[in-house]
Amino acid sequence: MTEDKIPDPRLLFGKTMWARMLAPEHLRKVEAEVTERMVPAGAYVWHKGDIVDQWMGVAEGFLKMSSVSPEGKIVTFSCMLPGGWFGEGSLLKTEARKYDVVALRDTRIACMPMSTFNWLLDNSIPFNRFLLSQLNERLGFFISLVEYDRMLDTDTRVARCLAAMFNPYLNPGGSMQLQISQEEIGYISSVSRQRANQALQVLEKKKLLSVDYGGITILDLDGLRRFPDEGAK
Template identity: 65%
Template sequence: MTSEKPEFKEVLRHTIWASDLTPEQLARVEADTVEQFVPKGGYVCRKGEMVDAWIGVIDGLVKMNNLSPEGKSVTFTGVPKGGWFGEGTLLKQETRKYDVVALRDTRIARMPAKTFMWLLDNSLPFTRFLLMQLNERLGQFIGMVEFDRLLDVDTRVARCLAALFNSHLYPGTDPLLQISQEEIGYLSGASRQRANQALQVLEKEGLLKVDYGGIQILDLDGLRRFRM
C-alpha cells in the first residue's frame, strides 16, 4: 500500500454507515473486515458463488453484469468508490445472480456475512441504512429498465453518469469523475466510440466537460433531466 492511499481502518471509519456504530461495533467491523486487491479485468465475485461477505469499493470501479445464453453481456450497474453491494443476496442467503468485474485496478472491502448479520441484529442505525440502501437500489434498477428499453445512447450515457452521484449508494463522488470513455461504454452498453460521441453531445449542451483522465460534471440535474 502506497503512502498516498488512506489506511484501510480509516476508510472503514468514514463509510456512510459506520458513523452511527458504537465503539464496540466499529471495533468488530475493523477486526473482521478484510481488504482485497482486484486488478483491472479481474473478478470481484462470480455468478453462482455462495455469498459469504458484504462488499465495498474502497478505491476503483466495478460493474455488475451477466452474459445471456447467446453470449451478450448485460451490465446492470457500476459501483464506484464508496459504494457497497450484495446485501440483498446476503439477506436471502442464496447464490449470487451476477458477476462483478473490476473495470480498473480496485481495492475491495469484504465484511464477513456473520459480521454483517450481527450488525443487522445489534445496530438499529445500520438496519435503517440497509432499508434505505435497498430502496435506493430498487429505484435504480427500475430506472434501468426504462434506461435499457426506451432511451437512445446519448440519454443512456447521461443517465449512467448521473447514477454515479446517488448520495446514499455512492457517497462522496467527486464532480471530477475519474472515469474513462471505455468504462462509460461498458456501463451504458455502448461502444467506446459511441460513448465518446454521446459525451460530445452532452458537452455541447453544457452539462459536462471532457478533461484528460476524467469527466467534469457541470450540471448534474441537467444530466438527470436530459431529453425528458
C-alpha cells in the same frame, strides 16, 4: 488474492455512510473484523455462482457488475465507485452470486464476514435502516434503467445513466472524475460504443461533462439528471 487487516480503519469507515451511524461499540467490532484485499485491473472480485460469505465495499478503485447472456453478450448492470457497498441481497437470501463483479482498474476491497453482517442486523437499528434505504435506492436505480431503455432517446439515456452512478447511497464517495471507457458507458446505457461517443459529444457541448483520455469528468451533475430540460445547459 489474500485478505489482510485494514491498516487504518478510520480512513475507510470515516467516509462510509452506514459506519457513521453505528454505536461506538458496534463500530469497534466492525473495524476489528473487516479485512481488505487488492484486486488488479481486469480481475474478478467474484464470479456469478460463487458462494456468498461476505459483504463488500469499494475503498479505492472502480468495479462493474455484469453478466453474460446465453448468446455471449456482456450486460453491465451497474458500476461501483469508492464508498459503495454491495452484495447485501445475496447475503440476505443466502444464495449464490447472480452476476460477475470485475475491477475496471486496480481496486481495494473491504470485506465484511457474513457473521459480522448478520451480527449487525441483530444488534444495530441504524444499520438496518441504512440497508432498507440502500435496497430501496438500488431497486429504484434498476427500475430507472428499464425506464431509460424503453422511454428515452439515446442522448438522454446516456445522461441519466451517468448521473445515476452518483447516487449518494449507492456510491457516496465517488469523484466527479470517472475512469470509464466509452464501451463501458455503452454497456450501462444499452447503446453501442459509437452511439455513446455521439451522446458524450452532445453532453460535452452542453457543458455537462468533459471527455478526457480514458474517462470523463462530470461538470454539472444536476444538469445531467435533468437533461434535456431547458434548465440543463
